[in-house]
Amino acid sequence: MLKESNVVKFVDKASVMRPAYYIGLDHRAQTVILGIRGTQSIHDLITDLASHGEEEIFNEGNAHFGTAQAARWFFHNEVQTLRKCLQENMGYGLRIVGHSLGGATASLLAMMLHKRSVELLGIPPEQVAAVGIATPPCVSKSLAVECAGYVTTLALQQYDVIPRMSxxxxxxxxxxxxxxxxxxxxxxxxxxxxxxxxxxxxxxxxxSVQEAARRYAIYAKLPTPQNPKNQIMEKDESSKSEATKTVKEHEELYSPGILYHLCGRASMKDQHGDSAAQGCSLWLVNRDARFSRIVLTGSMLSDHKCDSHYYALRDVLKSLPRSERRSPLPSVRDNTLNDK
Known part of the structure; x- marks a missing residue:
């Protein structure tokens, strides 16, 4: 938990292709943090749904259009703030974090910054990392694998619908x-x-929902001298036919980086006030074996909540030796199954 005095910037209102966020300092971990909020407003929902036309990143693969645009907004508008924080706190690293939409945006932004971190931020690439909680599929497989050294995705249970949603x-x-x-x-x-x-x-x-989202995003953009309203409308008309294409034409997208799966239910108090015997464990999973299929269950939405992840991670941390609790994520231990 960051103290209010350590919050450098706080923007609680989202706009189209730009989620709400904060920038803060964790002095104990010697880290500058950019935290990006998940879906809460109609603008966030539009960003989620705007997948019409994947956007190429670094010529290595494709990414979800809405979250790629959001990541580019942070790249163009907040890099200087992050650089200033890092310069004022020499030796600190950068951690970009987020839940759901925020996790996807954080991961894509980390990819944009990683190879140019010395030039843009004044820190080496190994000091730039991203952690996404319940990150939806947002990158092609080549990008998902390439960023595994500095991007981590956490998913709760087997059936959280968002890490499966593409x-x-x-x-x-x-x-x-x-x-x-x-x-x-x-x-x-x-x-x-x-x-x-x-x-x-x-x-x-x-x-129909993705076409509605795309149209909303187009008309939400204010006309500029470089992009007057009539040009915006022409672009809308020219892309109508493309919007009717089946989603089978879309490339398969994956959650980025190394993928951890939180299994079990977080400990809760039973009716007598005693802790239930349940708890959570952390598993390293194979992205090809999990999360490629949407499974309709009663918990597919509740498993996506921030509170659910908080209590699950709390249980995992309680099971670790104190020496490992300050690391970004626990190492794969004897009770953790590789490529589950």
Whole structure:
């Protein structure tokens, strides 16, 4: 927890392609922190959904358009603030962190800064790192693997829907829904007819929500002399046909960096006030074996909450020797399964 006096900048209102954020100093860890908030406002939602047309990064792969634009905003607008903080606190490193949308933006920004950290920040590349909590798939596989040395992604449970959410995953989910024999599945429970209507609405929404988000993002941008309103409208019209293409044309996206999976349920108080016997463990997972499929469960949204991750990480830290508790993440130990 940072003291208020150690918060250098705090921006609590988001805009299109720019989440809310803060910049602070952790003197105990000798770290400058850029914390980027996850989805909270309609502007954040538009950034999440604006995946129409992946954006190339460093000519090495593709990235989710909305979060790439958000990362570029930070790159162009806050690098000087970060550099000043690092110059005033010699020997400090930079940690970019975020939850959900914030995690994706943090990871992409770290990729942009890593190779030019000496030039832009005055610190070596090994002092730049990003940690994303429940980061959605936002980069192609080549980028996800390339940044594993300095980007970490944490995902809670097996079924948090956001680390699984991508255009390709939505297409697979739609195919599963269309192929499922719903009437046979519900033949013993006749009170679920409303769910069938919901599924039909979901199928329709999947094909239209990204186009709505893209159009909103275009019109939300104010006209400038370099990009007058009529040019914006022309771009909108010229890209309408592309927006109708199936999501199967999108490249598969992955959560970036090294991927850790928080398994189990965080310890809670039972009805007698005693701690429950449950707890969480941390696993290193293979990105190809997990999170490629959306699984509909009762906990797929609650597993995404910040509080859920907080209590799960608290349990993991309690199980570690004190000497390891200050590290960014615990090392892979004997009770941690590689490539689960």
């Amino acid at each position: 255009a390709a995953a939505l297409e697979r989910l739609r195919d599963e829904i269309l192929l499922l024999d719903w009437m046979n599945a519900f033949k013993e429970e006749e009170n679920r007819t409303g769910l069938l209507d919901m599924v039909a609405s979901t199928l329709q929404a999947i094909s």
